[in-house]
Amino acid sequence: MDIETPGASALPNDLDAFWMPFTPNRHFKQDPRIVVRAKDMHYFKPDGTAVLDGTAGLWCSNAGHCRAPIVEAIQAQAAELDFAPTFQFSHPKTFELANRLTEMAPAGLEHVFFCNSGSEAVDSALKMALAYHRLNGEASRTRFIGRARGYHGTGFGGISVGGISGNRKFYGALLPGVDHLPDTYNRDEQAFSRGEPAWGAHLADELENIVALHDASTIAAVIVEPMAGSTGVLPPPQGYLKRLAAICKRHGILLIFDEVITAFGRLGYATAAERFDVTPDLMAFAKGVTGGTVPLGGVLVSKGIFDMFQDDERPDHVIDLFHGYTYSGHPLAMAAALATLNLYRDEGLFEQARANEDAMADAAHSLKDHPLVLDIRTIGLVAAFDLVGIKDQPGKRGYEVMCRAFHDENIMIRVTADTIALSPPLIATQADLEEMIAKFRRVLDAVA
Numbered sequence: 001m002d003i004e005t006p007g008a009s010a011l012p013n014d015l016d017a018f019w020m021p022f023t024p025n026r027h028f029k030q031d032p033r034i035v036v037r038a039k040d041m042h043y044f045k046p047d048g049t050a051v052l053d054g055t056a057g058l059w060c061s062n063a064g065h066c067r068a069p070i071v072e073a074i075q076a077q078a079a080e081l082d083f084a085p086t087f088q089f090s091h092p093k094t095f096e097l098a099n100r101l102t103e104m105a106p107a108g109l110e111h112v113f114f115c116n117s118g119s120e121a122v123d124s125a126l127k128m129a130l131a132y133h134r135l136n137g138e139a140s141r142t143r144f145i146g147r148a149r150g151y152h153g154t155g156f157g158g159i160s161v162g163g164i165s166g167n168r169k170f171y172g173a174l175l176p177g178v179d180h181l182p183d184t185y186n187r188d189e190q191a192f193s194r195g196e197p198a199w200g201a202h203l204a205d206e207l208e209n210i211v212a213l214h215d216a217s218t219i220a221a222v223i224v225e226p227m228a229g230s231t232g233v234l235p236p237p238q239g240y241l242k243r244l245a246a247i248c249k250r251h252g253i254l255l256i257f258d259e260v261i262t263a264f265g266r267l268g269y270a271t272a273a274e275r276f277d278v279t280p281d282l283m284a285f286a287k288g289v290t291g292g293t294v295p296l297g298g299v300l301v302s303k304g305i306f307d308m309f310q311d312d313e314r315p316d317h318v319i320d321l322f323h324g325y326t327y328s329g330h331p332l333a334m335a336a337a338l339a340t341l342n343l344y345r346d347e348g349l350f351e352q353a354r355a356n357e358d359a360m361a362d363a364a365h366s367l368k369d370h371p372l373v374l375d376i377r378t379i380g381l382v383a384a385f386d387l388v389g390i391k392d393q394p395g396k397r398g399y400e401v402m403c404r405a406f407h408d409e410n411i412m413i414r415v416t417a418d419t420i421a422l423s424p425p426l427i428a429t430q431a432d433l434e435e436m437i438a439k440f441r442r443v444l445d446a447v448a
């Protein structure tokens with residue numbers, strides 16, 4: 001690919017000081033995978049080589065990279081209003097963005113709280129659930145129900161409700177009283193699924209058993225990703241989310257959707273709630289809201305929950321929610337999000353993702369008979385591949401495939417243990433999708 005290369009920065013000599021997140025640091029420093037620039041569907045290595053972005057960065061660059069309208073909006077905002085506090089003060093774009101988001105969200109989610117990341121969004125939603133019940137006279141509702149194989153970021157709340165032992169075991173006892181639903185994956189019943197697997201709605205009924213064990217009066221909320229992303233892409237079984245929502249409602253338990261990955265077009269709709277026709281009480285979002293350009297997270301909140309915090313009898317000077325972040329509603333994040341949402345709308349990117357769902361699935365499932373592939377799951381603009389592992393070394397195969405993909409085939413892919421996830425920017429054309437799978441196939445051939 002032709003590129004103008006100015007700015008291709010030289011690699012610093014010493015990579016030691018940066019303690020990289022979720023990375024085997026020692027090996028990375030021996031074998032770095034560095035990009036210096038990005039445009040649309042591609043990153044660029046220091047030598048100018050284009051790298052196809054098969055992961056939308058980290059599930060966030062949904063509009064593609066360095067899109068001019070977003071870049072210009074951020075630049076203009078930085079020059080006009082660099083920061084304004086939102087504790088007791090604010091600036092216009094906070095309200096503008098909140099209104100845009102509530103217009104896009106399912107009916108009933110009428111308020112928005114801003115933070116900086118998915119982890120903060122999750123912890124904010126959990127705290128709102130606790131405070132809601134307390135204000136509602138049910139202070140005994142303090143228990144959260146997460147799900148095995150759930151990922152809800154890395155705050156103490158998020159790892160407590162999350163269902164990944166590696167993220168939990170180092171950090172002590174975590175939030176008290178959390179319980180977990182079983183995950184929704186069963187290879188024998190669901191192998192090579194396209195969209196929502198037919199088998200598994202009954203797994204939602206496990207919530208009834210959990211309620212029977214703990215009693216509904218102790219349970220504040222259930223939190224799930226509508227499609228589990230980080231643990232290897234587990235699309236919800238047909239009817240599962242509706243069943244879960246009905247059980248929550250029956251027992252006065254709040255339902256929190258963690259849509260940090262699924263919102264903003266990943267499944268072909270503004271939200272997974274819209275796609276699956278299930279409206280939660282609280283929805284955590286982040287990532288795609290700014291196309292990854294400026295950190296931003298948030299929680300969409302139902303009218304009923306918000307109203308519980310608004311007490312007409314309370315004196316004017318008393319705060320309603322004792323929670324917030326210095327950068328809640330940061331001007332750069334607001335400007336970036338508004339420009340990104342405009343781009344999604346003007347270019348019809350959610351619709352494009354929906355239209356490309358079959359092409360993505362066809363391309364991905366063409367690897368079905370590859371000797372290294374155990375299962376493939378596709379939904380929206382996402383595909384996951386479970387690979388045959390290396391004996392007694394879980395994760396080694398996936399890691400090797402990810403490294404080789406970057407070095408040999410110039411494609412960025414996402415690895416979780418021995419599962420590879422592909423989730424390209426929504427601007428991907430069918431040709432991009434086919435190229436992505438062709439590159440991935442060559443990597444698999446090379447390591448098989």
Ligand SMILES: Cc1ncc(COP(=O)(O)O)c(C=O)c1O
Nearest residue numbers: 117118119151152153258260261
């Ligand atoms: C479903 C989900 N929730 C929360 C998070 C945490 O988001 P962040 O890394 O922005 O804190 C992620 C990140 O991948 C996620 O996938």
